[in-house]
Every structure is written in structure tokens, then in C-alpha cells.
């Protein structure tokens with residue numbers, strides 16, 4: 420495991436406390452606030468060049484107060500975009516692959532009670548893609564900061580799945596989406612964290628400032 424004692428690595432309890440607080444915030448939103456946020460987010464997403472260019476896009480089915488990106492679906496389908504959902508990859512430790520989500524995709528409940536494409540459907544190679552083959556990923560998150568750092572649920576699923584972004588080769592666009600209330604002033608960044616390209620919320624688009632080449 421990379422540098423558990425690195426100075427930038429916050430002690431776990433502090434990180435978990437922040438994670439819990441941010442999750443509590445998004446869960447506290449009413450159904451009405453959720454709907455309004457989702458509408459505002461999707462309106463904003465439709466103006467992003469990174470999404471307008473994309474032909475293969477992953478979304479997610481929201482759970483636990485996550486902002487809902489699904490109103491994008493009809494717009495994406497109309498534009499002929501292929502849409503995918505993240506699914507835990509069988510036989511691979513906690514990483515994701517992306518299964519086609521179109522009318523007729525058979526859905527089941529996974530062990531967390533979240534709907535996802537049936538395993539047999541995703542097992543067919545023609546129905547799925549690895550992350551590097553997507554143009555744009557719409558990524559859920561628990562917290563973000565102004566540098567587009569991301570805090571997830573704590574499983575490191577997206578970090579593991581996107582670890583290839585550190586090497587040469589394809590670099591899909593990563594659009595983190597969240598409620599505005601999920602912004603933290605500064606997130607602890609671990610060596611394995613993959614930063615996002617852009618964050619879109621119900622009130623703003625956050626693009627990180629260009630960093631020094633040495634970063």
C-alpha cells in the first residue's frame with residue numbers, strides 16, 4: 420500500500436468523521452430539494468463540452484441522498500450516446516466495469532439493495548466496457564473541494580478502477596457530480612486518489628486551477 424504515513428494522509432478517524440458529516444448533509448435534503456437539485460444539475464451538465472462531445476458515458480443510479488443524474492437519460496439516448504452503469508467486477512478485488520444501460524437491460528438488486536444490471540447480462544462481453552474505453556464518466560461522490568479532489572464512500576472503488584489514468588494512454592473525462600452542500604474546504608488527498616476533471620453541482624461548475632507540472 421502506498422505511504423500510509425505520508426504527511427498528506429489524514430488520520431483515519433478524522434477522514435471518517437468528515438465522510439460521515441458530508442453523507443449526513445446530502446441525506447438530510449428533502450425529496451423536493453433533491454428533485455430541484457437534480458433538475459438544476461442536469462441542466463448544467465447539458466452545457467458541458469466534455470459531455471456534448473462524449474459518445475460513451477457512464478452514469479449511476481442514485482442511493483443514500485446522492486444527486487440524481489438520471490434526467491439526463493432521454494437527452495443522451497436522443498443524441499445516440501451509449502450509456503453504461505458501474506458494476507462491481509466479479510473476481511476482481513473491488514474494482515468496477517461498466518455495463519450497457521438501455522431499454523431492456525435486465526436489472527436486479529445487488530447485496531447493498533441497489534439496482535444494477537443482472538450479472539449474466541454484464542458477463543457478455545458485448546454488453547460491457549472497461550473504464551478506459553468510456554469518453555466520460557459521471558462519478559458520484561461524498562465530498563469534493565475546489566481542486567476537484569474527491570472523497571468517495573470509503574471503498575476506493577473509483578480510485579482502483581481509474582488507477583490506469585496515472586499511466587500513459589486513454590484518459591476519459593471524469594465529471595464528479597454532487598449537491599453544493601458536499602463541498603469541503605480542503606479534502607485530505609491520498610497517494611492513490613484520482614482527481615476529477617470537473618465537478619458539477621446544482622449551483623456551479625468547479626474546474627480546478629491548473630497545477631504546477633511537478634504536482
Ligand SMILES: Nc1ncnc2c1ncn2[C@@H]1O[C@H](COP(=O)(O)OP(=O)(O)O)[C@@H](O)[C@H]1O
Nearest residue numbers: 570571572573574575576578579582609611612
Ligand atoms: N489503486 C488502488 N489499489 C489498491 N488499493 C486502493 C487503490 N485505490 C484505493 N485503494 C484502497 O481503497 C481504500 C479506500 O480509499 P479512499 O480513497 O479512502 O476511499 P474513497 O476514494 O472511496 O473515498 C484505501 O484504503 C486504499 O487502500
Ligand SMILES: [Mg+2]
Nearest residue numbers: 571575578612
Ligand atoms: Mg479516494
